[in-house]
Amino acid sequence: MPNPEAIAKYVELAEKSSGVIYIEGDTIHIIVPASKLVDVADIVFNKYNCSFRVCAGIDERPLNGHFSLVHLFTDDKAGYYVAIKTYLSGDNPVAPSIVSAVPAADWCEMEARDLVGIEFTGRETFRLVLPPWWPSNLHPLRKDVPYNYRPEPRIESEKISYSSEYGVIPLGPYHPTLHEPEYFELYVEGERIVDVKYRGFHVHRGIEKLAESRMNYQQINFLAERICGICGFVHSTCYALAVEKAAKLDVPERAQFIRSIVLEIERIHSHLLWLGVAFHLLGYDAGFMHVWRARERVMWLAELLTGSRKTYGINLIGGVRRDISEDKKQKALEVLRELNRDFKSLIEVALDVPQVKRRLTGTGVLPREYAIKLSVEGPTARASGVNKDARRDLPYAAYKYASFKVPVYSEGDNLARALVRIDETFESISIIEQLLDKLPGGPILLSDFEIPEGKVGVQVVEAPRGGDIHYIVTGKGAPYRWRVRAPTYANIPALRIMLRDQPLADAPITIASIDPCFSCTDRVIVIRDGRVERVNLLR
Amino acid sequence: MEFSLNYILIPLIAFYAIIPLILDGLERKLKAALQSRIGPPITQTVYDVLKLLLVKETKNQPTLPYVTLTLLSSMVMGLLALYYVTLYIVQGDIINMFYALALLAVFTSTHTVTPLLVPNPYSYIGGMREVMLAVVNEAAFITSISLYTIILQKTLVERVTWVSILIMLLVAIVAFISSYATSSRVPFDIAEAEPELASGVFIEFSGRILALNIYNLLLRRLAAKFLVLAPTVILISGHGLISLILGLLLTPLIWALYATIAVVLGRSRVDIAPLTLAKIYITLLLISITGLLVITHA
Numbered sequence: 001m002p003n004p005e006a007i008a009k010y011v012e013l014a015e016k017s018s019g020v021i022y023i024e025g026d027t028i029h030i031i032v033p034a035s036k037l038v039d040v041a042d043i044v045f046n047k048y049n050c051s052f053r054v055c056a057g058i059d060e061r062p063l064n065g066h067f068s069l070v071h072l073f074t075d076d077k078a079g080y081y082v083a084i085k086t087y088l089s090g091d092n093p094v095a096p097s098i099v100s101a102v103p104a105a106d107w108c109e110m111e112a113r114d115l116v117g118i119e120f121t122g123r124e125t126f127r128l129v130l131p132p133w134w135p136s137n138l139h140p141l142r143k144d145v146p147y148n149y150r151p152e153p154r155i156e157s158e159k160i161s162y163s164s165e166y167g168v169i170p171l172g173p174y175h176p177t178l179h180e181p182e183y184f185e186l187y188v189e190g191e192r193i194v195d196v197k198y199r200g201f202h203v204h205r206g207i208e209k210l211a212e213s214r215m216n217y218q219q220i221n222f223l224a225e226r227i228c229g230i231c232g233f234v235h236s237t238c239y240a241l242a243v244e245k246a247a248k249l250d251v252p253e254r255a256q257f258i259r260s261i262v263l264e265i266e267r268i269h270s271h272l273l274w275l276g277v278a279f280h281l282l283g284y285d286a287g288f289m290h291v292w293r294a295r296e297r298v299m300w301l302a303e304l305l306t307g308s309r310k311t312y313g314i315n316l317i318g319g320v321r322r323d324i325s326e327d328k329k330q331k332a333l334e335v336l337r338e339l340n341r342d343f344k345s346l347i348e349v350a351l352d353v354p355q356v357k358r359r360l361t362g363t364g365v366l367p368r369e370y371a372i373k374l375s376v377e378g379p380t381a382r383a384s385g386v387n388k389d390a391r392r393d394l395p396y397a398a399y400k401y402a403s404f405k406v407p408v409y410s411e412g413d414n415l416a417r418a419l420v421r422i423d424e425t426f427e428s429i430s431i432i433e434q435l436l437d438k439l440p441g442g443p444i445l446l447s448d449f450e451i452p453e454g455k456v457g458v459q460v461v462e463a464p465r466g467g468d469i470h471y472i473v474t475g476k477g478a479p480y481r482w483r484v485r486a487p488t489y490a491n492i493p494a495l496r497i498m499l500r501d502q503p504l505a506d507a508p509i510t511i512a513s514i515d516p517c518f519s520c521t522d523r524v525i526v527i528r529d530g531r532v533e534r535v536n537l538l539r
Numbered sequence: 540m541e542f543s544l545n546y547i548l549i550p551l552i553a554f555y556a557i558i559p560l561i562l563d564g565l566e567r568k569l570k571a572a573l574q575s576r577i578g579p580p581i582t583q584t585v586y587d588v589l590k591l592l593l594v595k596e597t598k599n600q601p602t603l604p605y606v607t608l609t610l611l612s613s614m615v616m617g618l619l620a621l622y623y624v625t626l627y628i629v630q631g632d633i634i635n636m637f638y639a640l641a642l643l644a645v646f647t648s649t650h651t652v653t654p655l656l657v658p659n660p661y662s663y664i665g666g667m668r669e670v671m672l673a674v675v676n677e678a679a680f681i682t683s684i685s686l687y688t689i690i691l692q693k694t695l696v697e698r699v700t701w702v703s704i705l706i707m708l709l710v711a712i713v714a715f716i717s718s719y720a721t722s723s724r725v726p727f728d729i730a731e732a733e734p735e736l737a738s739g740v741f742i743e744f745s746g747r748i749l750a751l752n753i754y755n756l757l758l759r760r761l762a763a764k765f766l767v768l769a770p771t772v773i774l775i776s777g778h779g780l781i782s783l784i785l786g787l788l789l790t791p792l793i794w795a796l797y798a799t800i801a802v803v804l805g806r807s808r809v810d811i812a813p814l815t816l817a818k819i820y821i822t823l824l825l826i827s828i829t830g831l832l833v834i835t836h837a
Contacts (some may be wrong), residue, residue: 284807
């Protein structure tokens with residue numbers, strides 16, 4: 001439903017900033033001169049209270065001789081995507097940084113600097129995604145860099161920053177707590193954490209470049225699903241919805257229902273997986289085992305409806321490729337009833353364990369103002385009192401047909417984040433039941449459609465970890481630009497706030513409380529002659 | 540005719556040496572059952588230790604000879620402690636119980652310091668956590684067992700009163716709690732704390748040293764249980780071989796009880812566990828000692 005009041009304020013903003021505005025569906029596009037970018041971003045973020053989602057640098061030189069930079073916000077109250085775009089010089093792309101007004105833009109600006117070569121003024125710059133040895137003038141997402149070009153790698157060691165004042169505890173990149181490689185440097189005084197340094201992105205998989213260069217629209221669905229082993233369907237749905245939005249495709253309703261059902265199955269699976277890991281980190285292995293036993297039912301359910309326990313592979317542009325029969329529907333409803341009963345009883349017991357309750361309560365606190373400032377996502381935001389959920393605020397697929405509550409807690413601690421996930425698990429069971437009951441008839445896939453060039457699609461899908469965002473500029477047979485931002489990207493910077501002044505023992509559960517999903521490769525730490533070194537794995 | 544332990548000394552020590560491995564296998568099986576898992580066979584810990592004994596250490600630490608020596612001497616003291624407690628159960632000389640307590644205290648201390656001999660931050664932190672816990676727990680363990688034994692000896696020769704039974708019950712509770720804490724099970728496994736310390740005290744150990752370390756931990760669990768059980772079985776059936784058999788039969792049950800407690804709890808923290816234990820111990824022991832003084836001078 002169009003919201004004239006909301007639109008009017010963006011029109012006024014565009015006019016005041018000498019910009020151009022156009023609206024396509026639920027997306028408000030504002031093109032502003034670089035000199036006005038900070039002011040506009042400041043108003044949108046701090047005055048209109050929009051959520052900052054991500055920014056994307058685009059090499060548009062083959063199209064118009066310029067680079068461009070798009071900052072993506074969402075007006076969650078009005079239900080609009082707000083894309084603020086600025087064109088930059090094709091020879092020397094320099095943009096003003098919006099970090100002073102929008103701290104959440106820190107990483108994406110540096111990523112645009114690394115991968116597209118856009119320089120930023122008014123901020124400290126550093127290398128974020130590319131390894132230190134990577135040539136400084138080589139920006140892989142520029143269109144003149146072939147996808148298969150690889151500079152000669154070098155092995156480089158990097159010493160951990162020693163502190164004479166505090167002890168340094170390396171956490172990662174291979175550590176029992178961290179189920180994926182990542183690296184945290186904890187500065188401790190006794191057993192209390194004083195500060196934290198995070199290093200990540202050491203091996204970038206380059207899927208955006210791969211998709212833009214080597215794949216077609218339909219193939220990318222399957223690549224997108226492989227971005228994450230836990231919320232892969234979120235990525236493929238988000239990608240498909242973004243392309244469908246850009247191409248203005250009218251996807252069959254039954255397909256949208258199936259997408260929502262599978263998305264909620266994925267959420268239940270993810271939350272149960274997380275709860276199990278959390279209980280393990282708290283030393284409560286009985287909880288871990290029993291939650292994972294319950295999770296087994298969810299994987300069985302996923303296999304029943306999609307043919308796979310995980311990485312379902314049913315999404316296509318225009319719909320889905322696997323239907324739900326009446327027989328499967330009845331079986332699914334039965335499994336959901338059992339799951340609801342089982343989960344309820346075991347979670348009641350688990351939350352009564354004194355150590356679990358005590359170690360979750362009051363630890364890893366993220367105050368609301370930081371959650372807003374850093375635009376954190378999902379349960380991390382909702383546990384800190386930020387009431388946002390893309391399923392309700394920016395409805396997609398079939399969520400408008402389901403009634404559900406968005407759990408919000410104000411404490412911002414590890415317990416609040418756990419409770420959000422527990423409540424969401426029950427809500428997800430209810431959503432699936434409702435959607436299965438209301439499943440409409442009809443086809444599940446568009447048979448004939450075209451995707452025009454030069455169109456923009458932006459989509460947020462509420463993943464188990466928070467809002468996942470895909471931004472598409474359509475090209476010929478494949479996206480011209482595909483920007484992906486997983487929710488963990490927005491949540492990691494908040495860990496510094498959450499970990500400070502915490503006991504060392506609570507560092508693992510606090511890190512885990514954002515349900516992090518990191519890159520699948522990283523550096524290793526070696527201890528050589530009693531000295532700690534980091535070494536890049538370059539193979 | 541008085542039974543002489545000399546006849547069964549060697550088989551008894553061998554039994555004490557092997558039984559912790561079997562009991563740990565039993566614990567793993569029990570935990571698995573409580574967690575809806577199949578779990579490994581009961582003999583799995585024996586296989587694990589045997590395999591580790593055949594594997595060379597992956598890293599040659601300069602302090603390795605000291606660690607080995609410390610662990611070996613700990614092991615000997617642990618077995619000796621079990622021997623002396625057996626003498627106490629069968630023959631009734633209270634001095635044997637105090638020998639056993641002293642040996643167990645030294646055993647625990649030497650085993651506790653081994654991680655501090657290894658240059659690794661996780662090992663240091665784990666070691667220091669173990670020391671902090673031991674500072675609170677070992678004192679309570681020794682005090683409570685000593686009091687338990689002394690009150691027991693008094694009740695064996697004097698008239699039993701409700702007050703003395705109550706005091707004995709209080710010190711027995713402290714003894715059982717402290718023997719549980721000594722066993723480094725959840726919630727007191729803060730020195731190992733796999734999630735935050737990557738196995739803490741064990742992180743730098745491998746091969747034979749790891750086998751010895753694991754074995755010493757299991758032996759400590761057995762010795763701590765047996766020391767608490769000793770006065771209890773004597774209370775039931777007096778000194779003699781019957782009490783020893785009863786003690787040996789009760790050991791797996793207590794072991795299983797401790798394993799069950801470990802399953803239903805989560806891990807504590809270094810700033811919570813010692814403080815909580817200290818509060819419990821001080822309260823119960825103060826009541827017990829005051830009561831004991833009252834009945835002694837009444």
